[in-house]
Amino acid sequence: MLLRIEFESDIPIYMQIKNQIIEGIALGMLKEGDELPSIRQLASDFGINLHTVKKAYDILKDEGFLSVHRRKGYVVTKNASADDNFIEELKKDLQPILANAFSRGMTEDEILKICREILEQFKNGM
Amino acid sequence: MLLRIEFESDIPIYMQIKNQIIEGIALGMLKEGDELPSIRQLASDFGINLHTVKKAYDILKDEGFLSVHRRKGYVVTKNASADDNFIEELKKDLQPILANAFSRGMTEDEILKICREILEQFKNGM
DNA sequence: TATGTGTTATATTATAAATATAACACATAT
DNA sequence: ATATGTGTTATATTTATAATATAACACATA
Incomplete structure (x- = not known):
């Protein structure tokens, strides 16, 4: 799963991350059970703050796209429905x-x- | 042309105004040549600041949906193209x-x- | 000349986004 | 047991954006 961040964009970073993960799921690049990079890892990769990544992940968790396990971290879970x-x-x-x-x-x-x-x-x- | 603003919305006020004017044009409620309420008038109607309205109008002008006349104010002009x-x-x-x-x-x-x-x-x- | 348009400038406040640090809880590999 | 790597929580700070507040100006025209 390749993520790219445009720092000049008017779209907030946490939103870019959130959107790209949903797109990854839509494209089949991310499947149920897949583990995402840890928040610290991803933050470090892009030189951004841990909380910015966590914000994106938490929104996806709330929406049912991710769940979280103590050791594995954030994992793709397709619980989001079109109600x-x-x-x-x-x-x-x-x-x-x-x-x-x-x-x-x-x-x-x-x-x-x-x-x-x-x-x-x-x-x-x- | 009826505008409504949701102050609790996470969408900025200037963006709500901008969007609704474009929707008005799409729906045919606003036609080429129609004059919009003056920025002071609209700001006063909603109890918001003149500059918030101007920001919305100016974006629409830049995009070609509006032009501006000294006396008539902002006027619908469909110069926006799908390039x-x-x-x-x-x-x-x-x-x-x-x-x-x-x-x-x-x-x-x-x-x-x-x-x-x-x-x-x-x-x-x- | 008065009035109602938009325009420009400057400063301030409020809110959201992003960062910085630190400490904690938990599971598990060693 | 302990070290390590997950997420979690808390607090404070900085930066950027949105919104406001005021005032003065330019222009067209009634």
Whole structure:
């Protein structure tokens, strides 16, 4: 599992880590039972603080993507489900992004094509 | 054009304003030439600061959704295009959101259905 | 000339993100 | 037993971003 952090990005570091781990799971690069690097290890690799990594991991734990074992550390656990609550959040997240694309003149088909391409990656486990 | 601000939201106020104006354009509620409330007016309506509103408006101006006239104030101008640069950003924005949905077990069809529903709103100008 | 637009500048406060350090709890390899 | 490597908790500090507060200015036009 390769992580890269863009320090110049406007996306907070803990969010980049969180997002990339979810993407790793979606792509099949991270499977149930896989152990993640320890918070100290990852922090050290990137020259960032232990708490920044822990924040990302803890959010993923709360959401059901990770669980934690005393000795093994954080482990992939796919307990996150797409309940009604999540669907609502999903719509709220997508709404402004799709509105932006549509307002710039993209057609429904053009926009859906991009969504399909991204989802295709996940299905094929690239 | 009705705006609502959620002060408890984790989304910054200027971002909520920005997003809702883009959604207004996507929904056809805001059309080319429409004048927005003045920054002082909108700030006063919501009990927020003039600069918070200006920040939102200025971003929209930079992106080509608004232009500004000395007397009329900020006006809807659809100069925002979906160039290669935007498409790249769009993919980057969609990637983590779709990964999240997919990792929770949603199928491609289920996810695309939600995208279609949102886009349908825009096409029908709800 | 008064009024209502946006603009610019400066300072301050509030909140979130990230860091720095230290000490602790727990499992297990040695 | 003890050392080591996990995560955990606590506290304080620094940095960056968001939001506010005030004031003065430029411009168009009624």
